Amino acid sequence: AQTVTQSQPEMSVQEAETVTLSCTYDTSESDYYLFWYKQPPSRQMILVIRQEAYKQQNATENRFSVNFQKAAKSFSLKISDSQLGDAAMYFCAYRDGGSQGNLIFGKGTKLSVKP
Amino acid sequence: DTGVSQDPRHKITKRGQNVTFRCDPISEHNRLYWYRQTLGQGPEFLTYFQNEAQLEKSRLLSDRFSAERPKGSFSTLEIQRTEQGDSAMYLCASSLTQGTYNEQFFGPGTRLTVL
Numbered sequence: 001a002q003t004v005t006q007s008q009p010e011m012s013v014q015e016a017e018t019v020t021l022s023c024t025y026d027t028s029e030s031d032y033y034l035f036w037y038k039q040p041p042s043r044q045m046i047l048v049i050r051q052e053a054y055k056q057q058n059a060t061e062n063r064f065s066v067n068f069q070k071a072a073k074s075f076s077l078k079i080s081d082s083q084l085g086d087a088a089m090y091f092c093a094y095r096d097g098g099s100q101g102n103l104i105f106g107k108g109t110k111l112s113v114k115p
Numbered sequence: 116d117t118g119v120s121q122d123p124r125h126k127i128t129k130r131g132q133n134v135t136f137r138c139d140p141i142s143e144h145n146r147l148y149w150y151r152q153t154l155g156q157g158p159e160f161l162t163y164f165q166n167e168a169q170l171e172k173s174r175l176l177s178d179r180f181s182a183e184r185p186k187g188s189f190s191t192l193e194i195q196r197t198e199q200g201d202s203a204m205y206l207c208a209s210s211l212t213q214g215t216y217n218e219q220f221f222g223p224g225t226r227l228t229v230l
Contacts, residue, residue: 004157037221044117045158045206045221091157095217101171102148103219105157 002027004094006106013082014114020067021077021109023092030054031097034068034075039108040088048090051075053097079111087113117141119222121207127228128197135193136225140209147190148219149182150206151175158206164190165212197229 003026013019025034036048051059051068059066063083067076079086089110093103118141128134140147145166150158161180162172166187176182179197184190194201204226208219 006157044119044223046117047218047220050218093157102150102160102163102173103158104160107155107157 002029002032002094002096002104004092004104004106006092006109008109009107010110010112012112012114013079013086015082015084017082018078018080019082019111021079021090021092021111023075023077023106025073025075025092025094027073027094027096029096029098033095033097034066035093035095035103036064036066036075036077037091037093037105038086038088039091040085045091049077082113084113084115087111117220117222119207119209119220121205121222121225123225124223125226125228127230129230130197130199132197133193133195134197134227135191136205136207136227138190138192138207138209138222140189140207141211141220142188144209144211144220145187146210146212146217146219147184148208148210149190149192150208152204152206152224153202161192194227197227199229202227202229 034051039045063080089108092106120139148163149161152158164184179195204224206224207222210217210219
């Protein structure tokens with residue numbers, strides 16, 4: 001069974017600095033997708049960034065980028081120029097490419113941003 | 116706001132009572148998912164629908180849980196004879212099967228407290 005592990009329960013970053021959140025996963029599939037979701041306090045979970053396993057190029061969305069290491073099964077999220085609004089729970093998630101079904105989530109990392 | 120709505124947002128009930136939650140997905144989305152999120156954990160998959168057909172159920176979905184999507188639009192999740200262990204946030208998500216990512220858009224969740 002596929003698993004997703006986030007080893008950092010909490011992280012803290014100074015405003016305007018850069019922070020990296022870690023995620024590792026385990027799967028025997030070759031076709032899959034990886035996602036980072038943001039869940040602000042008492043607000044809806046939203047997609048931050050996504051990556052297809054067959055793409056070697058790391059995904060980038062404005063201040064958010066990933067470091068996808070397929071062989072190591074690692075999928076870290078880098079947030080540059082951190083802003084106060086980035087404070088939230090961040091979840092790494094996995095989905096099989098074929099099933100188009102459910103997401104498998106890690107336990108999350110709580111990110112605090114210090115002014 | 117992702118466009119997915121859930122009702123109610125909060126529900127407090129006594130052990131043994133039945134509760135029903137509603138999810139309204141984004142109107143053109145044909146897939147609808149239910150997840151459960153307990154404190155300190157990431158969301159865990161419960162079940163999903165494609166149109167009105169329930170295609171997959173997690174082993175987490177005990178016999179006391181039932182979900183429906185009668186006309187392929189909104190969905191309901193009912194829990195019978197609630198137990199304290201059912202206390203959690205119940206999240207709904209919807210997606211469109213067209214395209215590569217089938218991005219799931221999440222609702223705000225229904226927080227259930229069983230006394």
